Amino acid sequence: MEDELIHEQCAAYALGALDPEDELVFETHLATCPRCRLELAGLAQAAGMLAYAVPAAGPPPDLRARILDAARRERPNVVPLRPGRSRVTLALASGAAAAACVAVGLGIWAVSLHEKLGATTAALHAGPLRAVRLHGAAGSLVVARGGEATLVVSGLEPAPAGKTYEAWVIRGGRAAPAGLFAARHGTAIVHLTGRVRSGAVVGVTLERAGGVAQPSASPIVTSALT
């Protein structure tokens, strides 16, 4: 049922017409739904054609140089197009370039998610990345090469005063704390501090504020990486 409702969002997503919250939930759904990815591929192609229906307008000639300057500043190893041209122009969106190297990607469509993850807005789904559905709440566990993982959970009640959600990476019967979050804004995105390897289970419990060293109850959300 939930899947049918989400499936309906394909067209709105292709047009960029979801609000940010819905967009995020849709993107995490995409990660685990080949049917939606297939549907979206066709619809997004049509939506993309709309870009060419607009009246002609030429960018100012210096925009090209400004973009190249900004790109060069992000990767100082790049050979300059023209020597001696190093003047700083526009301020950049910070930090994103470095983070992109370890980005968690869900595919070309995961524009919103990439932004929220602080990674990059680009990228198609690279092979070794995996997304696993959660049990107990909507969302996904996204695991990158090397076990770096991000938990995306939506629909949890905000943690009550004096409490926090705590994520765990559980393997071989041992639970290691992997991050705290409050779920104040509907969808929580948690970069896990521990690596998630095959056979591990990621769980979430509600704990006292500040977190605890060992879970005090059974997890309310789980996801197993087989």
Next chain:
Amino acid sequence: MQIVTRTTRLLASAARPGRAVPLSRDLAHLSDEAVVALVARSEELALAELYDRHGRAAYALARRILRDPGLAEDAVQEAFLAVWRGAARFVPERAGAASWIMMLVHRRAVDLVRREQRRRAEPYVELEDPGSPSAEDAAWLRLERERVQAALRRLSMEQRETLELAYFGGFTQQELADRLGRPLGTIKSQMFAALANLREILTTAPEEESWKTS
């Protein structure tokens, strides 16, 4: 492999003082996807080439959505930097590089228009702006514009309105439902039907592919 070597050589020669010829045209024979692969190797010339191919269309789209030259430039710049950062993970089988780039531009522009709360619903006054670019690039864009506009005219008024307000106006589906006084479910199915129709019309058009740069 050969391509990369060639580009490296080009880059090396570009870096030599006294050499200020616009070299990016030397990449002209490569597909968009191949150029993206070079961007992924931090080849600045390749980014310049992508801009030369798609910057004008990108700017026109951003300008249409934002209706402001300065904001449109910001959107285009951010989108091309996103290409620069993300090129390494671009996999061409999933989508063409051009649609990827235009999607990044669209998302940036829509983000900005929502933030600015610009008067996006008012009728758009067309400003034909000759700008700077090469005549040949403008020609394929003009063909493409005519083709997509003709396809849009074949949709019903309601479907067309829904598509245009969403894509160019930056309205969310909920905002559209409120604004048009239709239930959300109706908006969703109109969007779906409109996009599916548009795709059908565009893919069965006889002059398919004719616009592509090569």
